[in-house]
Amino acid sequence: AKKAGRNCYAWFDLSMERELQTRNELESGLRTAIPRGEIVPYFEQQIDLQTGRLIGFEVLARWEHPTRGLISPDLFIPIAEETGMIAEMSLSLMQQAFTAARDWDSAITLSVNISPFQLRDAWLAQKIIKVMTETGFPASRLEIEITESSLFDNLSLAQSIVGSLKNQGARLALDDFGTGYSSLAHLRALPFDRIKIDKSFVISLNESADSAAIVNAIVSLGESLNLPITAEGVEDAAIEARLKALGCSKAQGWHYGKPLSVAGARRLLAERRML
């Protein structure tokens, strides 16, 4: 039946076949990549807009593939989520990032991305706390980033996981705000400490009146709810100046440099005397 089906599908063209091959290749490669340590954390600078100081990093997954080079998380995170590998991958990333950052200046925080799939695990908070204990990285230097889509699945479980982490001193950020199913109700569903404006609005801030209006609205929303704002996707000084004038508290983006490896982050911190 498969053979006949395949003949029927004239639209199953070469590019789709290639795509599927790549996907299968990535999926089987990913299974071994995690234990082999090929999934590594990169560090994107976060800047205090009012002082201009480096105050932390967002931890971003990279796959150092032995033959393909550095692979983007947009390619392998969805596969890791579908196959359930995301949990192990995320804890391994935290283990590596916390080990690296433990000795950095105590003012440096880490923001880690948590997938909606992980918020189905009743033991997630305990697992993250265990990694913090083992690496000696304090929860007070940890920020958890979750997207709004995380809130649809099992809100009470998400609330209890987040509650346990916040009890330890971690903070919670709402990622990619303004995309997807944004609803003001989401802001009250979990005890968020901060909102991150999605980079799509920030990148076009100075070219699009709509983006400017959206960024303005999110900043004043943050002000009235007492939630500081992080802007991501800051690509130049003009956008930085605009966000600063608006009263955004933190910024990140290519204006400050591309995400750094552990070694790159260490070099930067050494230059700034923050090691």
Ligand code: C2E
């Ligand atoms: P995100 O959490 O929204 O992360 C920000 C993305 O924007 C990063 O891409 C970052 O490199 C990119 N970016 C930063 N500054 C700029 C800029 O100025 N301009 C532009 N055009 N882009 C900028 P990256 O590293 O490719 O990550 C893509 C997405 O993959 C992340 O989006 C996040 O959703 C996911 N991701 C990455 N690491 C992890 C992880 O460890 N766990 C989970 N669950 N998801 C992850």
Ligand code: CA
């Ligand atoms: Ca993020």
Ligand code: CA
């Ligand atoms: Ca984001």
Ligand code: CA
């Ligand atoms: Ca995103």
